[in-house]
Amino acid sequence: MIQDIAPHHYHNEYKPVAPDKKSFILAYNKERNILLKKDGETMTLPRFEELEGRLSNLYENYIYLFSIDEEHFYLIPELDTSLLSEYQFETIRFLRIAQPQYLAFAGVTGYQLFQWYSKRRFCGCCGKPMVHDKIERKMFCPSCKNEEYPVLSPAVIVGVTNGDKLILSKYEGRSYTRYAMIAGFAEIGETIEETVHREVMEEIGIKVKNLRYYKSQPWSFSGTLLFGFYCDLDGDDTLTVDHSELSMASWFNREDIPDEGDNISLTKEMMMSFKDGKA
Numbered sequence: 001m002i003q004d005i006a007p008h009h010y011h012n013e014y015k016p017v018a019p020d021k022k023s024f025i026l027a028y029n030k031e032r033n034i035l036l037k038k039d040g041e042t043m044t045l046p047r048f049e050e051l052e053g054r055l056s057n058l059y060e061n062y063i064y065l066f067s068i069d070e071e072h073f074y075l076i077p078e079l080d081t082s083l084l085s086e087y088q089f090e091t092i093r094f095l096r097i098a099q100p101q102y103l104a105f106a107g108v109t110g111y112q113l114f115q116w117y118s119k120r121r122f123c124g125c126c127g128k129p130m131v132h133d134k135i136e137r138k139m140f141c142p143s144c145k146n147e148e149y150p151v152l153s154p155a156v157i158v159g160v161t162n163g164d165k166l167i168l169s170k171y172e173g174r175s176y177t178r179y180a181m182i183a184g185f186a187e188i189g190e191t192i193e194e195t196v197h198r199e200v201m202e203e204i205g206i207k208v209k210n211l212r213y214y215k216s217q218p219w220s221f222s223g224t225l226l227f228g229f230y231c232d233l234d235g236d237d238t239l240t241v242d243h244s245e246l247s248m249a250s251w252f253n254r255e256d257i258p259d260e261g262d263n264i265s266l267t268k269e270m271m272m273s274f275k276d277g278k279a
Contacts, residue, residue, distance in 0.1 A: 001217055002095075002264035005102040008068050010109075014137040016064035021049035023072045026065065026110035027079040030118075033089035034107050035081060043098040045107070046084050048074075054083040063117060063132070065110050073106050075114055092221060096262050112220035113150065120148050152225045156195050158182040159270050159279065160208055162233040166257060166274050167204065169241075169249035178261050181270065182249075185224075192227050200231075204249050205240030208233060214279070217266040228266050230279050 003010070025046045027035040037044040051058050063075040081087070092111055098104040120130055123141035130139040130148065139148040159181050160167040168179040184199035186192055193211055200208050214228035241249045257275040261268060273279045 001266060001269060002101065002105050002108065003218055005068070005105050008102040010105070011067040014064075014135075016134075017072060019048050019059065019062060019064075019072060019074050021047065021052070023048045023074055024106070025051070025079070026073055026075050026107065026114070027081065028075075028111055028114045029089060031089075032092045032111075034092055034095070034111060035079070035084065035087050035089055036107070037087050038090055038094070038098075041097050041099050043090075043094070043100075043103055043107070045103055046087055051083060055080070063113075065113055066106075068102055068106055073110060075110060075117065077114075077117070096221075096264055108220040109218070112223050115223060116150050124148070151223065153223055154186040154192060154195075155224045155226055156182075156184060156186070156192060156199060157226050157228045157266050157270060158196050158200055158208075159214075159228070159230040159274055160200060160204075160206070160233060161230055161274065161279075162237055162251065164254050165251040166254070166271070167239070167249055168252050168257065168271070169203070170247045172243060172245055172247045179258055179271070180267050183226075183267070193229075196229050196231060203242050203245050205242075206233060206237065207235050214270060214273075215266070219265070226266050228270050230270070230274075 025048060035046065048058060061076060065073045065075055067073065092108060095104040095108045120139040122128065123130055123144060123146050125146045126141065126144040128141055128143040130141050133140050137150060167182065169182060170177060170179060182200050182203050184195065186195040196211055197208060200206060208231040210232040212230045214230060216228065217226045219226050237251065239249055254275050254277065257271055259272065
């Protein structure tokens with residue numbers, strides 16, 4: 001999956017340090033694009049040394065994000081990209097296939113933080129400008145004392161099984177047209193297990209039992225923290241598809257599960273795990 005970047009190590013502790021010449025710059029725009037240099041599927045991110053002499057306040061106008069190994073990554077908001085004409089904006093979706101994978105993971109993780117910071121410039125309570133806290137990763141309003149921490153959206157990926165069969169579906173009205181499994185966001189006041197039962201019933205109209213937690217995944221493309229579960233059919237296997245959410249859903253035998261697309265997602269890993277008889 002995209003976060004599996006070993007032998008590299010991701011450090012998200014909020015311990016800001018000043019950038020040096022070799023530190024990486026992450027820059028984005030509102031069209032879901034990231035600034036990089038592309039050669040086929042290979043990506044390169046700009047470094048601070050490339051902006052020296054071009055941007056006067058380079059070492060002042062930045063936000064520390066995280067580190068991978070000993071390399072630090074910083075967000076520069078509203079970067080004048082003409083200063084880096086050798087780089088161009090590419091869609092965030094390119095990071096699904098980009099190499100090296102640790103830079104792709106850095107790029108999409110930085111994008112989630114960029115989204116959060118962009119929406120926290122002003123206080124949602126009193127409208128006054130927010131400031132960066134010096135100790136924690138949070139935004140603070142000096143006027144009304146409101147505090148804002150990074151937001152995560154918990155969601156489930158559900159592999160519904162019936163013996164050697166698994167339910168696969170396709171989303172309705174989306175550009176993503178490959179097969180997926182049942183998925184949905186947790187609602188306020190429910191457990192993640194209750195989310196599984198509710199989403200399965202809402203999207204395909206069946207009951208499930210024997211929930212088995214598989215693993216989780218941070219999915220920064222949508223700001224989501226995914227929880228993967230397998231579960232068994234409980235009762236009638238007739239599907240009633242909610243076509244406002246899904247264009248189709250059907251039972252697939254293990255051997256018929258398609259192997260398509262990249263290997264960066266929890267959905268793909270769970271589908272292949274079932275296909276290979278490991279779940």
